[in-house]
Amino acid sequence: VVGPRAEFDSQVVDVAWFGTDKSTLLVQTAYGTLYRSTDHGEQWGKLTPHLEELAKGGAPETPTGTLPKAGGREKLRISRMVRSKAAPDTVVAFATSGAAAGFVSENAGLDWTRLNVEYRLRSWGFHREKPTWALTSYWNENCGRLAADRTGDCTHDLYVTKDLGKSFELISRRVVQYSWGPQEYGQHDIVYVSRFKQSLSGRQPKLTRWMTGVNFERTDDFGRSFKTLVVDGNKFQISHGYILVVQVQNMQLQNISLLVSSDGAVGFQEAQLPHRIKHRSYTLIDTSEGAILLHVNTGGALGDVYASDARGVSYSLSLQNNVRKRGLCAFEKVMNLKGIYIANVADVPSRAGGTQPPDPKPSAPDASEGPGREGEAEGTQDEMRTVRWRRLGEDALADRTGDGHGGSAEGEAVLARADHEARA
Incomplete structure (x- = not known):
């Protein structure tokens, strides 16, 4: 028709x-x-x-x-x-x-x-259950002005509206990211943020590199009080009950680690990958199957895909040489077909990330990950997620990276170090 x-x-x-x-x-x-x-x-x-x-x-x-x-x-x-x-x-x-x-x-x-707002909004996040509630952010009136015309610091500010935009209440200044809490744990009205220390002054920088002084926090009362969950937690993603946070280990060397919580941020554990390699950024590919599929960028145009256990802590290598380009990785989940994925890989010799011997003693989680961590989950390991791959013909897949349809676009914007909240 x-x-x-x-x-x-x-x-x-x-x-x-x-x-x-x-x-x-x-x-x-x-x-x-x-x-x-x-x-x-x-x-x-x-x-x-x-x-x-x-x-x-x-x-x-x-x-x-x-x-x-x-x-x-x-x-x-x-x-x-x-x-x-x-x-x-x-x-x-x-x-x-x-x-x-x-x-x-x-x-x-x-x-x-x-x-009822005069500045250009950067983002908007509706509440999952309350139609008139939403979180929104924008760079304040001091951004873009000459220094002589500024009345204060240029900052990225987070607000909540409970009447669909008729009025707004400030939650925090100097925000990098924000999100409503995971509904799987009844945290509908809790707000999670990564933000610069509020004691800082001057123009808020864009997060174009991993930085100390940006912490992962939560507020249960819309900004009247905050609880720090991960010190130097720069970026985070909340999906299907998992909370993933990128923590800076060494700002000068740009060393990072990935922390995971599967209990509503009561505790965090460091993701244990089978190879000791330097990670540049992470892409959250999928969490809908009761485990985490993660693309790890170690530099360059390729990365490796890892699958986790049910806790999201222990990982095994699933796919090497996954193509990435302009902040997206060539990996798609086939809608309405459970457990089916399509990915582009490069035909190159095995890279270091996939050939290094396993790390016999993975690093323990940092003590500053947050209160209430339950050690090593009773000393047991959940069954690892098994992902089997079948090679398609060379012409079966077009390279879709960078076209705005990559299944990981949202995750990459969150867990890559480049700040997607660019100034107006």
């Missing part, structure tokens, strides 16, 4: 479907224009002029009609859409230019409200 042809002003970069029958669509283009259809894409209305008037204080009627011809851009440009899992018809749209920082709709894009 071939539907009617729709002409947009540029390449489509995001599509969102709404409703039980998926008849309502929102489309975002590369030019930052937002379109809406309520009939499965038969006809389209252009939302950007409506949002532009809303940003200026006007409130024209909701736009309807057919898609206008491709052509002139609007001054307002939408950069990203984020949907709520707690309320599927609720969506937030970020603006990178124009008179507003963003907009929110609670009825699949029919009506919009301007977010």
